Amino acid sequence: MAQHRLSRDQVIWSFGPGLQPVLEVEPGDVVTFETNDCFTGQIRSEDDLVTDIDLERINSATGPVAVRGAEPGDSLIAEILDVRPIEWGVATLIPGFGQLIEQVQAPLTRLFEVHDGMIRMNERVSFPAKPMVGVVGVATGGEELSNGLAGLHGGNLDDHFHGKGARIYFPVRQPGGMFAVGDMHAAMGDGEICFTGVEIAGEVDIRFDVLKGKQATWPVTELADAWLPHATHDTYEGAAQLVSEEAARLLVEEHGFSVEDAFIFLSVACDLGVAQACKPAPGGFGTIARFTIPKIDACPLPFAV
Amino acid sequence: MAQHRLSRDQVIWSFGPGLQPVLEVEPGDVVTFETNDCFTGQIRSEDDLVTDIDLERINSATGPVAVRGAEPGDSLIAEILDVRPIEWGVATLIPGFGQLIEQVQAPLTRLFEVHDGMIRMNERVSFPAKPMVGVVGVATGGEELSNGLAGLHGGNLDDHFHGKGARIYFPVRQPGGMFAVGDMHAAMGDGEICFTGVEIAGEVDIRFDVLKGKQATWPVTELADAWLPHATHDTYEGAAQLVSEEAARLLVEEHGFSVEDAFIFLSVACDLGVAQACKPAPGGFGTIARFTIPKIDACPLPFAV
Numbered sequence: 001m002a003q004h005r006l007s008r009d010q011v012i013w014s015f016g017p018g019l020q021p022v023l024e025v026e027p028g029d030v031v032t033f034e035t036n037d038c039f040t041g042q043i044r045s046e047d048d049l050v051t052d053i054d055l056e057r058i059n060s061a062t063g064p065v066a067v068r069g070a071e072p073g074d075s076l077i078a079e080i081l082d083v084r085p086i087e088w089g090v091a092t093l094i095p096g097f098g099q100l101i102e103q104v105q106a107p108l109t110r111l112f113e114v115h116d117g118m119i120r121m122n123e124r125v126s127f128p129a130k131p132m133v134g135v136v137g138v139a140t141g142g143e144e145l146s147n148g149l150a151g152l153h154g155g156n157l158d159d160h161f162h163g164k165g166a167r168i169y170f171p172v173r174q175p176g177g178m179f180a181v182g183d184m185h186a187a188m189g190d191g192e193i194c195f196t197g198v199e200i201a202g203e204v205d206i207r208f209d210v211l212k213g214k215q216a217t218w219p220v221t222e223l224a225d226a227w228l229p230h231a232t233h234d235t236y237e238g239a240a241q242l243v244s245e246e247a248a249r250l251l252v253e254e255h256g257f258s259v260e261d262a263f264i265f266l267s268v269a270c271d272l273g274v275a276q277a278c279k280p281a282p283g284g285f286g287t288i289a290r291f292t293i294p295k296i297d298a299c300p301l302p303f304a305v
Numbered sequence: 306m307a308q309h310r311l312s313r314d315q316v317i318w319s320f321g322p323g324l325q326p327v328l329e330v331e332p333g334d335v336v337t338f339e340t341n342d343c344f345t346g347q348i349r350s351e352d353d354l355v356t357d358i359d360l361e362r363i364n365s366a367t368g369p370v371a372v373r374g375a376e377p378g379d380s381l382i383a384e385i386l387d388v389r390p391i392e393w394g395v396a397t398l399i400p401g402f403g404q405l406i407e408q409v410q411a412p413l414t415r416l417f418e419v420h421d422g423m424i425r426m427n428e429r430v431s432f433p434a435k436p437m438v439g440v441v442g443v444a445t446g447g448e449e450l451s452n453g454l455a456g457l458h459g460g461n462l463d464d465h466f467h468g469k470g471a472r473i474y475f476p477v478r479q480p481g482g483m484f485a486v487g488d489m490h491a492a493m494g495d496g497e498i499c500f501t502g503v504e505i506a507g508e509v510d511i512r513f514d515v516l517k518g519k520q521a522t523w524p525v526t527e528l529a530d531a532w533l534p535h536a537t538h539d540t541y542e543g544a545a546q547l548v549s550e551e552a553a554r555l556l557v558e559e560h561g562f563s564v565e566d567a568f569i570f571l572s573v574a575c576d577l578g579v580a581q582a583c584k585p586a587p588g589g590f591g592t593i594a595r596f597t598i599p600k601i602d603a604c605p606l607p608f609a610v
Contacts, residue, residue, distance in 0.1 A: 004409050028468055037527060063588055068591045091569045091573055093565060093568060093569065098568065098572070099545060099546050099549035100390070100550065100551070100553055100564065100567070100568040100571075101568075103553070103564050103568070104564055104565045104568055105565070110565075110566070110567050110569050112573075119573075119574075121566070121569075121570065122566070125566075125570065125601075126601070127599065127601045128601075129572045160576075175574045185503060185573075186507065187573050187574060188572070188573055189571065189572060189574055189575045190577050190578055190597075191545065191576065191577025191578075192573075192574035193545075193549055193570070193571055193572045193577060194569055194571075194573075195572070195574035196572065197572065198571050198573050201369045211390050233384065234543075235540060235542070236540075236541035236542060236545070237540070237584055240404060240496065240498075240541070240582060240584065241404050241584070244405055245404070245405065245496055248408070250403055252609065258409050258417075259405065259409055259415050260398060260409045260410070261415070261426070261427070261430075262405070263398060263399065263403065263405040263406075263408070263409060263432065263498070263499050264396045264415050264426075264499055265426065266405075266416075266494065266496075266498055266499075266500065267396065267403070267493070267496070267497050267499035267500070267501065267583075268387070268424075268490075268492050268493055268494060268497075268499075268501070268502050268503050269424075269432045269494055269495045269496060270394055270578060271465075271494045271495035271496065271578075272495050272496025272498060272575060272582060273493065273496075273579065274578065274579075277545060277547065277577060278309075278547070278572075279542055292378035292495075296430075296431070296433070302312045
């Protein structure tokens with residue numbers, strides 16, 4: 001098992017089918033990814049507004065990393081060993097974006113201090129840091145998607161559960177997988193209704209592994225106590241439909257549930273929710289839904305390895 | 306402080322402005338409500354199908370209870386002290402309802418055994434019981450809404466957090482509030498995608514209190530560690546919009562947040578989610594959204610009493 005390091009200068013701005021690796025590793029290897037904040041350092045104070053920056057330089061992802069032996073049909077497992085943000089981050093209000101944008105005078109930038117596991121918003125409001133990564137994905141089967149978008153390959157999944165301890169199973173669609181990660185948040189809430197979390201630079205440690213001959217349709221995340229399939233669509237209703245189908249497929253194909261019992265089990269024992277659901281969000285950004293399937297009795301794994 | 310008991314024969318089938326109380330209590334009193342399952346006992350085995358029952362007799366709520374001193378402009382607080390289901394419940398697949406209904410041969414009834422805090426689905430699948438109430442509400446300001454529907458008054462909120470320990474703040478719109486509760490679930494998941502949880506009869510203990518001169522627009526629930534405003538709309542996007550506005554209103558009006566900081570705080574530190582989001586759901590059933598606002602530092606309460 002080897003240790004590697006990638007600089008935050010080695011980034012991609014979109015996921016497509018033709019990514020070329022900047023690093024090749026073996027299964028079991030650990031890579032420390034230096035990551036830029038989503039604005040690539042263009043916003044450093046409350047005087048820097050999102051309307052004044054170069055919007056071509058957002059959501060960089062460090063990589064790509066090829067994992068030897070990962071072939072189409074396999075799953076590439078990215079286990080997040082640690083997420084270490086720096087000591088300050090920003091959130092922004094962006095004209096046109098978010099459920100409350102009509103009520104505010106946008107644009108606006110808010111600076112946060114991050115110390116000792118806490119995030120300080122102002123003298124009255126502090127809350128716990130929950131560092132996680134927003135953009136995390138692999139090469140696509142054919143389409144070219146900017147890092148702001150999510151898809152079958154992952155990308156801007158913006159799931160706050162993608163912090164320390166999460167193991168994300170990506171469907172490998174190109175040899176080596178071609179993994180990249182960025183868009184760290186010191187914290188973000190489900191929905192991320194103003195379209196930013198506490199956007200921050202930092203370092204992410206990832207251990208890679210390969211599951212041969214099995215893959216889901218969408219990225220599926222393992223936590224200590226649950227499995228989380230994801231799906232995205234222009235509308236919430238569409239995303240909820242797709243993630244319900246994916247969750248049922250895992251229960252039926254890997255665990256022998258009838259589709260009827262999968263439907264019922266998802267309804268009575270599992271949680272449908274959203275990762276990213278900022279609306280309006282001009283520019284083709286969809287809603288990302290997840291299903292939380294608890295690890296209980298007959299369903300310790302969605303993949304019957 | 307007095308103890309009271311209401312039989313499961315004393316029920317209402319809709320919430321309107323003109324409810325007449327079957328019981329009057331003082332603030333601080335505790336009432337034990339016997340509740341029917343949502344099918345009013347018409348489904349007792351896997352041979353009983355939802356297509357064969359009287360659909361006029363669903364979602365009964367036991368009550369109404371008038372609380373002395375509760376006047377329009379106040380909040381009626383219903384604290385759920387305990388939820389005790391019986392030892393069996395059912396889930397059903399209903400033609401036309403739910404994200405996976407196209408894949409199954411509906412209708413279907415599944416019987417669950419409930420013992421020692423666990424729910425047994427079949428010989429392979431058991432999972433923890435999380436007893437809660439689906440229908441819980443007060444008299445409306447004017448409209449008449451069947452118990453299957455949710456609204457500004459509560460009703461079929463179907464939030465799995467409405468179990469033991471939850472304190473629900475209802476906006477009082479008629480003298481006495483006129484509280485009723487039913488539709489117990491031994492468990493249900495967020496989304497409740499087949500439109501039923503583990504539907505079950507039982508008993509619910511509620512302690513009442515009144516908060517004078519303050520109310521939210523929608524029912525707001527206090528948990529040990531969070532406040533949960535709710536809202537409903539035909540579409541998820543509409544419900545998410547309304548609950549975001551309600552959550553921001555609480556932060557601005559009760560805590561002195563600027564609307565900009567409320568928008569950002571909700572995005573980076575609070576979770577947008579769904580209670581009930583079964584789609585399709587013919588018959589005017591909407592989506593119920595909730596926002597989870599953690600109790601931290603400056604926001605221990607949404608109501609600055």
